Amino acid sequence: MSQSLYVHFHPEERPFVDRALEWVERAAERHAPVVTDFLDPRQQFILQSIAGREPDAVLRLDGGYPEAERKRAVIVPAYRDPEDVDCGIVVLAVEASGGKFLELDHGDYLGALLGLGIKRDVIGDLHVRDDGCHCLVTEEMAGFLHTHLNQVHRVPVRTDILPRESLRVVQPEMDVTVITVASLRLDGVASDVLRISRSKILDPIRAGRCRVNWKTEEDPSARLEEGDIVSFKGFGRFKILKVDGPTKSGRLRVSIGKFI
Template identity: 50%
Template sequence: MNTDNILSHFHPDEHRFVDKATEWVERAEQHAAKLTDFLDPRQAFIVTTLVNRTTDVQVRWYGGHESAERKRALIAPDYRELDSEDMGITLIAVTSLDDRLKDLDHGDYMGSILALGMKREKIGDIHVTEHGCHFLVATEVADYMRLNLQQVHRIHVQTEQLPIDRLQASDTKLEENSLSVASLRLDGIVSDVYHMSRAKVLIPIKAGRCKVNWKQEEDPSKPLRSGDVVSLQGFGRFKVLDIEGITKKGRYRVKIGKYV
């Protein structure tokens, strides 16, 4: 596989992952299967692109539920039957007798999980419910997580391992808002969404802390389109729900949804 030709299609900061994924595919061509950690949609796109370049390799995706965002991949020779393979995903439920648990959000649970020294790649989707949280984790670290996750945002919690089919998947919640912007540039929309000056927004964008559709984006002038998902490190993420039109003054009406 011509690695140089492949790398030219991806952002330089993605090259390390592309090299790693290329190795997985090449090993599968040599009859060795690879079960990856949880991958985000951009990484999944890269793996799928590489697998599609050969007829000798296949990939199975699984994230614990049908609409999972983060999934593990099993990359294997094309003759291998993958449907019955164990994908190494465990469901952990977090509960508490403390009424304040209902006020916790996705970021609270994520922060507490990562504070245990856990790599993000070992964690799948996190589903916040009225009674706590269900999250998916790589089976190889499930016992460690279950035994050590005892507090979330200073609230004492209990953890329990459950069968995958008992997952309570939460609906994605978006806080909708309409903006009037001079252009569809990334920096302009991000500054309006997070109520920051454009000068301040340029700093994290140019430092590589902004992603569009899970791909690092350092060009502040990149035009956004309906359906784009934008994340800014430390501020969360939002989705461009619709480009509603242009006002009489030539400004764009944009509907966005902030993930909550």
């Protein structure tokens, strides 16, 4: 089955396609429940596509709260209810020692966690506040993180492990701007949003450093649509919030939300 599936996905996604096939087959044929690490939205889509082909397995996704971006998957034989299997998500609460105000961002917390030598896969969404961060993590890794995370970007911190019900959700902030473009081509929009010349934006796109809705996009002429989320390694990410137009000059007015 894998060879026929490969044509639907980017070549770099093939290892994950193989893993997803193995998970689904394990649940369907060996009757063994599977709980994955955290998956990004693109991985969730791939797994759902594969699970949908297998009538003997069922799937649910859970990220710790309804609007989660990163989620763990529970895959069980079709005769079982996936809601009966705990997906093992807890909150690692991180606060500054002494309670002093923190000027730390998402990247600081994520960098500190990954600096402990763990995989990104064991970390879900991060909710950054002025006084710290609530990190959704796998229950299996929580104890290690609680023991070893003692500073974030040189700021001493203390941690605690809380049930997922204690999560304090923080909605992501965006810097909203309006640009006008001749078309919704990826290279043109990204050039204006990231303030990089159109010729220089081609290199990261063709090098596979750009993702549209978490899928690698190497075609500079790819057309974006309202609601698309675009990310560039090293440059951040933005969302196409609204498309209006054309203006009198024939250009499109596009509202952009750049994630802070």
